[in-house]
Amino acid sequence: MNSLTHLTNNIPWQRLTTAYGRGTDIPRLIETRQYEELANLIEHQSTLWQTTPWALLILLQELAKQKPEQVSSLEIQLYLAVASAINVDEMDSQNAVETMNELLDEKYLWPEDEEDDELSWEEEEPQGYEQEAFFSYFSFSYSLLKDSIPVFTAIMEGNDELAPAIQELLLMLQSKGVSTIE
Numbered sequence: 001m002n003s004l005t006h007l008t009n010n011i012p013w014q015r016l017t018t019a020y021g022r023g024t025d026i027p028r029l030i031e032t033r034q035y036e037e038l039a040n041l042i043e044h045q046s047t048l049w050q051t052t053p054w055a056l057l058i059l060l061q062e063l064a065k066q067k068p069e070q071v072s073s074l075e076i077q078l079y080l081a082v083a084s085a086i087n088v089d090e091m092d093s094q095n096a097v098e099t100m101n102e103l104l105d106e107k108y109l110w111p112e113d114e115e116d117d118e119l120s121w122e123e124e125e126p127q128g129y130e131q132e133a134f135f136s137y138f139s140f141s142y143s144l145l146k147d148s149i150p151v152f153t154a155i156m157e158g159n160d161e162l163a164p165a166i167q168e169l170l171l172m173l174q175s176k177g178v179s180t181i182e
Contacts, residue, residue, distance in 0.1 A: 015109040016051045017128065019044030022114060023051035030058055035074035039081045046085040050108070050128050053100055053140040056082065060148045068158025076165045079145060079152075083172040086142045096139040097132055103140075108133050146173050 013023040018041035029038045038059075042052040059078070063071065097103060108128040110120065120126050149170060156166035 011054050012104065012109060013051065013054075015112065016049075016054065017110060017126075018042060018049050018051050019047070021117070022110070023049075023054075026051055026055055030055065030062075033072065033075070035072060035078045039074075039078040042078075043081045043085050048082065048085055048137040048141055050103070050110075050133075050137060052082060052137050053103070053144060056141055056144045057100070060144055060151070063148070063155075064151045066155075068155045068162075071155050071159060071162060073162060073165065076155075076162055076169065080165060080169050080172070082141055083145055083169055086138050086145075086172075088142065088172070088174060091139055091142050095132060096136040100136075100140045103128075103133060103136055142173070145169075149173065 009027075011027075013026050016023040018026070020041060023041070026038065026041065028034075029041070038055060042049055042055050056079075059075070063075065102108075108130075110117070110127055125131075152166050152170060156163045156170075
């Protein structure tokens, strides 16, 4: 079993939500590199979902293994979509859970049975979308993207076609008061 399969199999995708339902299809979409469809599920109308940090974790690990010329512009667009939903200047981890794994605690996961999903969405705070958990989807997604700056930089330096989009991404990952990119 390869590491991608192992990692995706250890995440309860069927109990995590996307913009359009459960995250059951995410492992297949990652494996088949369906970046546009993935982007629509993990970021929608400037909102990040339960699946977002987990999908990013896997995608960014796989991105680090690629040569710059192998990287798809649709994949970079996915990272841009997620980054555009994050207000960098509000990323203060004091409002987040301590570790990403805590987001897989039973109290944040949706029930195994999907029968009452519509009713759950109508609740004021659906399970897994309490303030601390919801903020954590943004906080951990931001941390994962920020930790990947060296990977993005290497791709930018080795792929002229993607360089403008990656430069835009790198600018999004900075605080307004901080400038590290020339």
